[in-house]
Amino acid sequence: MLILEYKLIVSELQATAIGEAIKVVQFIRNKAVRLWMDTHAKPYDLNRYCAVLAREYPFADLLNSQARQAAAERAAYAISRYLKPDKTGKRLKKPKFQKNNRSVEYKTTGWKLSEDRKRITFTDGLGIGKMKMLGTRDLCAYDLEKIKRVRIVRRADMFFVQFCLDINRSEVTEPTGKTVGLDMGLKSFYTDDVGNSVPCPQFLRKAEKGLKRAQRQLSKKQKGSQNRRKAGVKASRRHLKVQRQRKDFACKLARCVMMSNDIVALEDLQVKNLVKNRHLSKSIHDAAWSQFAQWLLYYGKVFGKPVVKVPPQYTSQDCSACGRRVKKALSERTHVCPCGLILDRDENGARNILRLALAILAVLNEILPAEGKDLGSAPTQGPAATAERTRRDVQFDETYPGAPENGEGSPSETPGEMAPLLPAQAG
Numbered sequence: 505m506l507i508l509e510y511k512l513i514v515s516e517l518q519a520t521a522i523g524e525a526i527k528v529v530q531f532i533r534n535k536a537v538r539l540w541m542d543t544h545a546k547p548y549d550l551n552r553y554c555a556v557l558a559r560e561y562p563f564a565d566l567l568n569s570q571a572r573q574a575a576a577e578r579a580a581y582a583i584s585r586y587l588k589p590d591k592t593g594k595r596l597k598k599p600k601f602q603k604n605n606r607s608v609e610y611k612t613t614g615w616k617l618s619e620d621r622k623r624i625t626f627t628d629g630l631g632i633g634k635m636k637m638l639g640t641r642d643l644c645a646y647d648l649e650k651i652k653r654v655r656i657v658r659r660a661d662m663f664f665v666q667f668c669l670d671i672n673r674s675e676v677t678e679p680t681g682k683t684v685g686l687d688m689g690l691k692s693f694y695t696d697d698v699g700n701s702v703p704c705p706q707f708l709r710k711a712e713k714g715l716k717r718a719q720r721q722l723s724k725k726q727k728g729s730q731n732r733r734k735a736g737v738k739a740s741r742r743h744l745k746v747q748r749q750r751k752d753f754a755c756k757l758a759r760c761v762m763m764s765n766d767i768v769a770l771e772d773l774q775v776k777n778l779v780k781n782r783h784l785s786k787s788i789h790d791a792a793w794s795q796f797a798q799w800l801l802y803y804g805k806v807f808g809k810p811v812v813k814v815p816p817q818y819t820s821q822d823c824s825a826c827g828r829r830v831k832k833a834l835s836e837r838t839h840v841c842p843c844g845l846i847l848d849r850d851e852n853g854a855r856n857i858l859r860l861a862l863a864i865l866a867v868l869n870e871i872l873p874a875e876g877k878d879l880g881s882a883p884t885q886g887p888a889a890t891a892e893r894t895r896r897d898v899q900f901d902e903t904y905p906g907a908p909e910n911g912e913g914s915p916s917e918t919p920g921e922m923a924p925l926l927p928a929q930a931g
């Protein structure tokens with residue numbers, strides 16, 4: 505799945521019409537959730553319910569019928585993520601009524617591209633009409649049949665349109681003969697196994713002063729006033745900027761790392777748990793490791809190269825030369841081992857990570873012929889288990905970035921079919 509995004513040039517009237525469409529989508533989604541709460545309706549019932557709503561409410565009838573279906577599918581998706589755990593065993597919270605929907609999604613009808621594919625017209629009853637699209641990617645390069653979904657997304661600064669194409673992106677690169685292990689840190693964004701490091705960009709820290717000011721202005725304004733609304737837009741624009749900077753950084757760096765190496769190893773960090781440490785949480789959020797890791801996985805797929813996540817336990821404690829466990833506090837920056845090895849702490853960690861990853865890949869190569877065997881009897885511990893998990897991830901992960909979950913092109917997990925947009929949080 506490939507997602508192309510363009511800015512939209514909209515008039516005031518069109519902005520109102522899009523706002524109306526977004527409200528209708530939210531209405532249908534919430535009605536569908538209500539129906540499920542009352543009757544435990546199945547996805548099929550929710551889809552049929554769209555037609556009932558369209559008959560009952562004239563404003564719902566104005567929205568394209570497939571867009572109505574897509575709205576009900578959002579509800580169905582939220583419900584299924586609550587009822588069934590995903591492959592990592594996580595379940596989402598019970599669906600709530602949505603208040604801050606920001607997008608409307610069309611399928612293959614209700615919109616039309618102009619001859620040169622630089623303008624798009626929405627043809628349903630809401631009167632959005634024709635809009636100019638700004639972007640660098642040429643849509644003419646793609647088959648129209650490949651466009652499966654079209655979304656209009658509202659962000660603090662403007663409207664965007666996204667095209668979801670049924671194309672698997674893949675690029676062929678020359679083998680580099682290089683492998684790399686990355687140790688994620690707070691001092692530097694990462695350190696690799698030969699001691700190269702990339703400094704943390706600290707976008708949030710840099711923007712903090714302006715952000716705080718905008719937030720202060722916002723809280724001073726009277727609730728419900730026009731001035732409060734304006735201050736709100738200003739504050740969200742600042743947040744959007746940080747979000748975009750982070751994404752840009754993570755995406756470009758990940759691409760660069762994947763281009764210049766054949767195998768990339770990193771820690772399988774549980775950022776959620778780390779963030780619970782209050783003193784470090786801002787730095788950790790700012791470091792945006794998980795976003796970086798997701799982009800690495802994405803580019804790994806694009807280039808057809810393995811990205812191996814290894815368990816993070818003891819990677820910084822163990823000696824990369826002799827394997828001895830050398831306990832050290834978080835503040836100790838140098839690894840000093842009785843065997844004579846003196847090395848930067850992070851570099852030692854990166855070497856361990858790479859060694860572990862190569863061991864996992866070796867096991868992986870051994871068990872690959874046994875493909876198709878019952879996954880239920882797979883080992884649950886040790887390198888073989890990790891290899892098994894990696895094998896499953898490599899083959900069945902349908903992770904791809906590009907579907908902006910929080911509005912700004914951040915990587916997100918999506919099931920086989922196009923997942924509905926989750927309610928946006930920041931911005």
Ligand SMILES: [Zn+2]
Nearest residue numbers: 823826841843
């Ligand atoms: Zn040693």
